[in-house]
Amino acid sequence: MLIRLENVHTFYDGEKNSTLKGITLSIGAGEMVCVMGPNGAGKTTLLETINGILPATGRVEVFGRDARRHGPEIRKDIGYMLQAKTFPEDTPYLVRDVVLMGRFGKIGMLRRPGREDWNAARDAARFMEVDHLWDRPIGKLSGGQTQRVLLARLLAKNPRILLLDEPYSNLDCRAVEDVSRKICILHERNKLTTVMVIHDTAHVPAICDRILLLKDGRLIGDAHPDEMLSSRTFRDAFAEA
Amino acid sequence: MILPPGIVMNTIIGASLAAVVCSMIGVFIVRMNLSSMGFCMSHAAFAGAALGLAISRDPFALALGMATAVALILGPVADKARLQADVVLGTMFSLTMALALLFLSIAPGSVVSSTALSVLWGSVLGITTTDLIRLLVLMLTLLVVIFLFYKEFFAIMLDRKLAEESGINTKPFYYAILFLCGVTVSVSLKLIGGLLIFALMVNPVSSAYQFSHDMRWIMLISPIIGLASSISGIAASLYLDIPVGSSIAIMSVAVFLISVALSPKRKRGQKC
Structure with a gap:
């Protein structure tokens, strides 16, 4: 089990x-x-x-x-998606930052995200069809788009x-x-x-x-x-x- | 008033270093809604200075100790009591202020209160080489810590719960942020004082926020804006013969107001 x-x-x-x-x-x-x-x-x-x-x-x-x-x-x-998570409009983070953050725990301390991490994040964004929002501020997205980005973040974590x-x-x-x-x-x-x-x-x-x-x-x-x-x-x- | 070049140089270097460290830590304060931190730390330092006067010890050393102690207990207390850090800060604020008044009432003589008040108002012209070294060491420490744990801090500043979900153990990093805030306030106190230090922590970051949605850019540009506010504040102070701390604070507010006026985020139809 x-x-x-x-x-x-x-x-x-x-x-x-x-x-x-x-x-x-x-x-x-x-x-x-x-x-x-x-x-x-x-x-x-x-x-x-x-x-x-x-x-x-x-x-x-x-x-x-x-x-x-x-x-x-x-x-x-574990990929845990929080209930109805939203971000204020002026949140200074881009979609790519939020998706990549899913990898942070796996990367480990004192190490930077590498090409493999960026590729995983990009693939996840593509799968959830949010790759066209890659450079948009997270706070500017609609509720549905935010939900997809958060799912992409989980997937990036594999x-x-x-x-x-x-x-x-x-x-x-x-x-x-x-x-x-x-x-x-x-x-x-x-x-x-x-x-x-x-x-x-x-x-x-x-x-x-x-x-x-x-x-x-x-x-x-x-x-x-x-x-x-x-x-x-x-x-x-x-x-x- | 004509000042010796050595004092002017120390003032410029000290103000520049303080502006950079305050703006660096200010990014965390603004992003994590810890705005009361500046007030609380400055009053903790004030209480420490008053204690120093009451027991005839170095007021600045005790000011530093008290502000750092408050920073150290703030995180665990807030977590244990499941309270917002701002709520704990508010309580600490009243406690430290009450202690300061208590210690001052015990302290002998009337000169002592002016020494304690200098912690609140600052005395940039009296900055020493030792103070400059402390500021320099603090700046280098902040740079190293932020560089090493950049991605952890970056994630925690977005959302502590999301960072936790990513697999980051957020507690030590959160406490480290609070501790570094306390140390920054303490070390920078002598420059513009506890009451105005807030200006150097919040205003440059708030100005940088007006121009970008990218946290990396905000982290880079905030110290530069802080530096510019500080140097222009000293220049205005020397030219107009007004107190340096006040001049720097007013300049940082002016920069913020100009940033709000020029911000592309506020222009209709602008996708920033």
């Missing part, structure tokens, strides 16, 4: 009650998993716990290593795991379709393990292996999309929210 959580409780500093409550789950290499649930269910917290950003009790293992102790190292192989927090926010219908197709191509071509938070059942990719259903910080369902989307548990989770 590439990702393993055992009885995980995740706490935000200063809060007595845990946001995630006793989560136990495993995700194997090459799986595509969608995380769904009503607002405040703990979906983003789950991704940040896997990414080793948040303090948690229980066991959080990624690549067989403790995610809390080896956070910076494991993050070199990760083994993709953690995507609402990757379709800020995108119009056509762009959702296009980005969804690209995520699926990448997932299969690069044999990635993908964990994706989504809200809309229409956005569940055809190649999705499982849907994890969260509510109030608890894992209340884990099943194949066909089974999950037609289940009573799924309907009830949203009906009561």
